[in-house]
Amino acid sequence: MFSHWVPRVFPAIFLLLIILSPPVFGQTHLDLTDVGDDFRFATLTGVMQVLLDPERQLDIDSASAATLDSQYQDVSNGGKIGFTDAAVWTRFTLASHLSSAQTFLLELDYPLMDRIELYEPDGQTSFSKRLGGDAFLFSARDVQVRTNVFTIDLVPGEIKTLYMRLTTNGSIQLPVRLWNQIAFAEYVAQSQLWFGLYFGAIVLLVASAIGGLLFLKSPLFFWYALYLTFYGLLNFTLTGLGFQFIWPGSPLWQDMAPSFFVGVVVITAMIFSSKLLDIAQYSRTFYHLFWLTAVLAAIGIFLSLTGYTGFAKRVSSFSGLVLVPIVMLAAVIAYRGGNIAARYFLIAWGVFLIFVFISGLYYWGVLPHNFVTAYALQLGSVFEVTMLGMALAERVASLNREKEQADQQARGYLTLLNEKLESLVKERTSELEASNERLEELATHDSLTLLLNHHAVLRALEGVINASERHGQSFCIAIVDVDNFKQINDQFGHQVGDEVLVAIANTLSSSLRTYDIAGRYGGEEFLLILPQTSTDDASDLIDRLRLSVSDLVLNNTGGERITVSAGMMAYEHGVSMDVEALFRCADDALYLAKDRGKDRIEWGSLKSLDRSLKGFADEKGGHKFHCIKE
Known part of the structure; x- marks a missing residue:
């Protein structure tokens, strides 16, 4: 609807304002060359003639010569010449019907004109020259107002033609008017009032905008x-x-x-x-x-x-x-x-x-x-x-x-959020617990074999030692090492080596009891913890595991038989042994198994409990021990 009424209403309103608005300065339409005693104001643009001087070579004598009369043209576009580098010569004729000599004001209402040269007849053949425009100091103007104004003296019965030469680096416009002094004073007063209101409104709007900011x-x-x-x-x-x-x-x-x-x-x-x-x-x-x-x-x-x-x-x-x-x-x-x-x-x-x-x-x-x-x-x-x-x-x-x-909307969402917050917290808590479990799983398990990793299996061994001391129980450990694993890697590649480790880890997991603990100690070595197990039962269990490994058939090993060796050690209640000592004894037994042909089990033991023997010392003052290979 908006697009339909705007084009119709506003033109009608403002055209009506134009029609009804009364003239400000009395006479607004008369023969512009005639100036009588009742003259107040006239626009001269319509009776002016214009001559363009593209080379800017003409002087007043040339421009006023009769030979150029035919080159002057009537102003037919309201005095708008536009942008031009040419010098513009204009002329107009005033016919005095005055009863006595009077001074009038000639106004070029275009403040941006750079240079104005006004030539007024001085006798029969010469002209007086006056300068105006914004190329000169404001104080040099004939009449010090915002527009370019010159005084024109007329005597009864006088007819004279005036010339203006205009040059500027901008646009040239010719809104030229002739005023009597009283009408011009009224015009200036009303203009100043209007401009005061106009710029005052601009200042108020700026102040309002700053206040809004x-x-x-x-x-x-x-x-x-x-x-x-x-x-x-x-x-x-x-x-x-x-x-x-x-x-x-x-x-x-x-x-x-x-x-x-x-x-x-x-x-x-x-x-x-x-x-x-x-x-x-x-x-x-x-x-x-x-x-x-x-x-x-x-x-x-x-x-x-x-x-x-x-x-x-x-x-x-x-x-x-x-x-x-x-x-x-x-x-x-x-x-x-x-x-x-x-x-x-x-x-x-x-x-x-x-x-x-x-x-x-x-x-x-x-x-x-x-x-x-x-x-x-x-x-x-x-x-x-x-x-x-x-x-x-x-x-x-x-x-x-x-x-x-x-x-x-935010308040609505907040209310809904508060209503569901408790269930959401529970859900997120469950997810967090599951995530923590997954993280713990990743932190404690070997990524290849899924058994406990090095640090986790050693911590488990410490826990079993502490529990055995508290409850007076014994247990056994076994270090299981894959025989000839380097040759497998060198001959078949590391990917096949990884497959061998995974297969052995799966065999360990399936062969051990639910409360037994298995971990990958490092490389091709596995650490097995057998709680509440005698040496005989431990030997049987590890031997069955050894045989199960030897029965493995892997496609990528070219029929090569996979074997493991194991070094075992029993933890006896009352003999103060730490993780390092226990592991060292089992490791010594593993080396003995390797030396005796591999694919076998060997046990480590204590040679003596005498404090004078070399071995590992208990900082708490317990027994000293030394592992022997038998």
């Missing part, structure tokens, strides 16, 4: 305030007020300022619009167009600051020209995508374009001079920035609504 902490307010600030400075420059009040002694900056501020305004407008419309969410193409336009504006700023002001003004003007259609189309896309703030954005730029259109018709001479037509750009810009503020407020409100919805 401080209280709401939204970066959108920062970019809005920055855009408004530079937009105000741009208009202060374009209206000539900057040169009049801020930098009257710097014609150089007056030349650089327009393109500089246009570039900064385009950049801040693009950033603000991009964030307000969230255009990256709706169209990556327009998002990139935004940044390309900003880069173009930045180039204009760079050219301006490095002295290439003529080219800078063209680049900056082009970036400003493409700004409006890009943001308008982006706003349409964002609005269709559901961005409510884009509604105000479209209204803001749409109405601004209407005022730009009104201003264009005014400068073309189609519309009369009144408050709305004379200040169309300022009226449009005030409406634009106000509506952009409303768009910003809507965007922030939308973000707050989204935040509130997110908070409500």
Whole structure:
């Protein structure tokens, strides 16, 4: 519905304002060459003639010569010549019907003109020359106001043709008007009042944006305030007020300022619009167009600051020209995508374009001079920035609504989470316990054979020793070593060697009792702990295990018979032996089995309990012992 009523309502409203708005300065349409006692104001653009001097070689004598009369052309486009490197000569004729001599004011209402040379007839054949424009100090002006104004003296019955030579590195426009002094004073007073209201509104909007930034902490307010600030400075420059009040002694900056501020305004407008419309969410193409336009504006700023002001003004003007259609189309896309703030954005730029259109018709001479037509750009810009503020407020409100919805959803999720927390904790606790068990399994078991690893089986042996001492029980251990394992690895490869170890480990696990303990001590050695087992029972058990290994048939060993040797040791209650001593005795027995032909079992024993014998000492003062090979 929004897209249907905006194009109809706003043009009707503002065209009605134009029609009903009364003239500000009495006479607005008369024969512009006639100046009588009742004359107040007239636009001269429509009766002017223009001659372009591309080489800038003509002087006043050449330009006023009768031989060039045929080359002068009527101004048919409202005085808009645009960008040109040529010198522009203009001429117009004033016919005095005054009853007495009077001084009038000739105004070129284009503050950005660099150099103006006004030639006024002085007698029959010569001209007096006066200079104006922003290429000179502001204090050198004929009349020190924001626009370029010259005094013109007329006497009764006088008819004279005046010439102006205009040069600039920017655009040339010719909104030329003639005023009597009273009408011009009224015009200046009303202009100052209007500009005070206009720039006051800009300052208030900037202050509001800064307040929003401080209280709401939204970066959108920062970019809005920055855009408004530079937009105000741009208009202060374009209206000539900057040169009049801020930098009257710097014609150089007056030349650089327009393109500089246009570039900064385009950049801040693009950033603000991009964030307000969230255009990256709706169209990556327009998002990139935004940044390309900003880069173009930045180039204009760079050219301006490095002295290439003529080219800078063209680049900056082009970036400003493409700004409006890009943001308008982006706003349409964002609005269709559901961005409510884009509604105000479209209204803001749409109405601004209407005022730009009104201003264009005014400068073309189609519309009369009144408050709305004379200040169309300022009226449009005030409406634009106000509506952009409303768009910003809507965007922030939308973000707050989204935040509130997110908070409500979060509270709902939190309630649901609290309700299920107990069961979830139990579930996670079970998972954690299972994970811990798996981790413990990985930490205590050999990854290849799945038996206890070196450290775990030694800790198990310490535990069995302690339990045996407490309960007065004996037990046996066996160190089982694979015979000729190096030859197996060398002949068949390490993968086959690993298969042999796994097969032997499986045989150990299946041959031992449930309370027996088996672990991989290292390499091809296994440590077996046989609690509450006599030496005879231990011998029988290990011998059966040895035979089971020798019966293994492995496909990858080429029929080679696999055998193991074992060194065994009994732990006797009352003989203080630690893990190292017990293991050393069993290891000595294993070496004895290897020496006696392999594939057999040997037992280690204590040679003597005499303290004078060499051996391993118990730090607690227990018996000393020495392992012997029998």
